[in-house]
Amino acid sequence: MNTAVQVVDLPLFPLGTVLFPDGVLPLKLFEARYLDMAARCMRTNTPFGVCLIQEGGEVGNPAVPYEVGAVARIVGWDMSEPGLLFITTRGGERFRVLERHIQSDRLQSARVVLLDEPPVQPVPEALLDVLPLLEAIVEDAGEEMFPQPHRFDDATWVGYRLAEILPIPVKARQRLLELDDSVLRLEIIYSYLEQHKLLGGLE
Structure with missing residues (x-):
């Protein structure tokens, strides 16, 4: 950092x-x-x-x-x-x-x-279920929306990509941008996906 x-x-x-x-x-x-x-x-x-x-x-x-x-x-x-x-x-x-x-x-x-970003860290094991969903969305949308490099091993990158595509109010998106803690951002996103039963894939 x-x-x-x-x-x-x-x-x-x-x-x-x-x-x-x-x-x-x-x-x-x-x-x-x-x-x-x-x-x-x-x-x-x-x-x-x-x-x-x-x-x-x-x-x-x-x-x-x-x-x-x-x-x-x-x-x-x-x-x-x-x-x-x-x-x-x-x-x-x-x-x-x-x-x-x-x-x-x-x-x-x-x-x-x-603002500095935290050092690169992997997605915590307890939150790994978000990856198949994001990987499917990135593959479906293509590189025009998600240009390379794709850093699925970086909790910060994964959190940002999910935060920008979640169907949430724009003020909630802003709060996710403001967070300095990448793992906390992912935990909030994980809770949202779990609550809306999206972790098994897109509905």
Whole structure:
């Protein structure tokens, strides 16, 4: 684990969804502030930050985001329709917002601290029943949604992948993102899957 605190400045994109590290998030951009942001990120090969909206909406006045989000890096784009930019992003490090600013074009920017992940550890034996379900989902969805590498031996990666696909309220997804304990995240997910009788496979 990296013990050095990393503080960086990022443009923010508050959304009605949660991005997890290594997750794939396609976006359709049409507001000038976000078109400009994406163009700048692609030109300079720099990321932006995605945070779940706590108050407000995706369009119009700047929304109030949750403090914990994830870095988003643009890995693909298409502008086949005038005025619309379709981008594909890949989740990077989690971060916590320290300061947030609203620019004249209503784009938000923030100074954030990047959050360390725990050392790689395997899925605990008591929670191994989650793996067949995730493996089946990954195989069915394909690499467009779950690009390589697939780290089924990493409790953090497994927890993030399950957290992003569970049919749960977005605020619950946000709480799973905020957890620093990978095993605790998996235990919560395991309890949900067990309660809804999903551990034997997809219904």
